[in-house]
Amino acid sequence: MTNQFVTLPSKIRKNLNLSASKIYVIKGEVRVLKNVKVTARNGVRILLVNGVFKSSRLKRSALIFDQGSRLSAKKMHLMAANELLKPVKLADNGGIWFLGNYANASKDGLHLKTNRKNPLSHFSAQLITTNYLGRADSYISPKSGNLIGIGDDIDGFSVLGVGPTEWSIKSIKCNHSADDGIDFANSHVQIMNLEILNPIEDCINASSSRIEIHRSLKLDASKTKNIDRDLFDLETIDGASYIELHPGCSVKLKGVFGDQLVLSSPEMPRPNTRTDNEREYFFSGKIKRAALIYSINED
Incomplete structure (x- = not known):
């Protein structure tokens, strides 16, 4: 049967194959445990059901690949859904998480410590696309129309403590994330293609990380009435953060560049990076020489 809905268990303990002929549903927290491999066929779809799930430490639906777990995917698509399992244009979930064994890291109540007794994680995919993942600090209830306050917000796509030998996800597209489009904490990864469209807050948040x-x-991140919404937010809690653009990289940027950053490039125009700057930055082109965006000691 095509388009059959399959609800994933809260803990995936055995190797699992995901079929493109089924739609997988996450209600609450789903964790892929260490030494477990998830294989996703081309075109797999996963729905994260919006709303409160008290059994989840994030209190929302989330897909978390634990330290020492593995993903092997071609093209995989994740999106927010309502209780009727219909995709919706509302982000009120915990997003997708990848946890490595490269460095200690923590965010949003999840704490990761390196453990050499555990295997390295390994995450491989041709493309991961996300739509309306994450959780804002408030939202308008679709039922009552009232503004609901939540507290902390959660990014759509989170990478914690992942090293270069653990990461082989080539392309990522993050659309309409509730907080940052993608967040890297204490990680070093290489990505062929990265596209982030219209997050509520920053496009890329990197804390003591290196992204190539x-x-x-x-x-x-085209200008809206929201302030403090940047293309890049680089934090330096445990060391410097770097975003490296390799020679020949096609770059298209639209939005406020970010506070207290350094852009080293012979081709890209110099941005305004003063604190609380709200001037929009534009650049579109293929760079011939490498460029570096970094922060050494400014958060």
């Missing part, structure tokens, strides 16, 4: 972009980087 090889072929294309497209970030669109």
Whole structure:
């Protein structure tokens, strides 16, 4: 049967194959445990059901790949859904998480410590696309129309303590995330293509991380009434943060560049990076020489 809904268990303890002929549902927290491999066939769809799930430490639906787990995917698509399992244009979930064994890291109540007794994680995919993942600090209830306050917000796509030998996800597209489009904490990864469209807050948040972009980087955080919403937010809690753009990379940026950052590039125009700057930055082109965006000691 095509389009059959399959609800994933809260803990995936055995190797699991995901079929493109089924739609997988996450209600609450789903964790892929260490030494477990998830294989996703081309075109797999996963729905994260919006709303409160008290059994989840994030209190929302989330897909978490634990330290020492593995993913092997081609093209995989994740999206928010309502209780009727219909995709919706509302982000009120915990997003997708990848936890490595490269460095200690923590965010949103999840704490990761390196453990050499555990295997390295390994995450491989041709493309992961996300739509309306994450959780804002408040939202308008679709039932009552009232503004609901939540507290902390959660990013759509989170990478914690992942090293270069653990990461082989080539392309990522994050659309309409509730907080940051993608967040890297204490990680070092290489990505061929990264595209982030219209997050509620920043496009890329990197804390003491190194991200290498090889072929294309497209970030669109066009100006809205929201302030302190940047293309890049680089934090330096445990060390410097770097975003490296390799020679030949196609770059398209639209939005406020970010506070207290340094752009080293012979081709890209110099951005305004003063604190609380709200001037929009534009650049579109293929760079011939490498470019570096970094922060050494400014958060």
